[in-house]
Amino acid sequence: MNTYHENNYATYSLLLGIVYVYYKKDVVIDLEAAKEIVRDRLQFQDGRSYPVLCDITDVHYVAYEARTYLAFYGSQLTDHVALVCRQMGNYRMAEFFIGTDQPLQETQLFTNEAAALEFLETLKKKNNDLS
Incomplete structure (x- = not known):
């Protein structure tokens, strides 16, 4: 399995059992x-489910149809999703996405990557303890 992929919209990397998706400016x-975006992530993950950290700080706009698609299909092969956003406008957009589009997997919003990683690591540990 590759540990890095890039397309016109984002970069994807796998590090210590977490998929990182950084959207381009x-x-x-x-x-x-x-x-x-979803097709590439699913191919990148090669059929394995992972916690996912998505940094959406630099996203300019997400259309309604895209939000709906991401909430449903974008939840495939994700254990949990941490959205990171450092800009207030995108933060509000992400709050709206979580509340209105209701992604299928647990999705939390964070203003910094450290808190997002702590959330994902805690859930990874809980899942491993249950196994």
């Missing part, structure tokens, strides 16, 4: 972009 996500 000023990206606009319409339905076709959402499909490519």
Whole structure:
């Protein structure tokens, strides 16, 4: 399995059992972009489920159809999702996404990566303890 992938919208990396998705600056996500983003992540993960950290700080806009698609299909092969956003406008957009589109997997919003990683690591440990 590769540990790095990049497309027009984001970079994907795998480190210590967590998939990191960093969206590129000023990206606009319409339905076709959402499909490519999800397809690439699923291929990158090679059929394995992981906790996912998505940094959406630099996303410019996400269309309604894309949000709906990401909430459903984007939840595939994710154990939990931590959204990281350091800008207030995108933070509000992400709050709206979580509350309105209701992703299928537990999704939390954070203003910094350290808190997001702590959330994912805690859930990873809980899941391992249950196994």
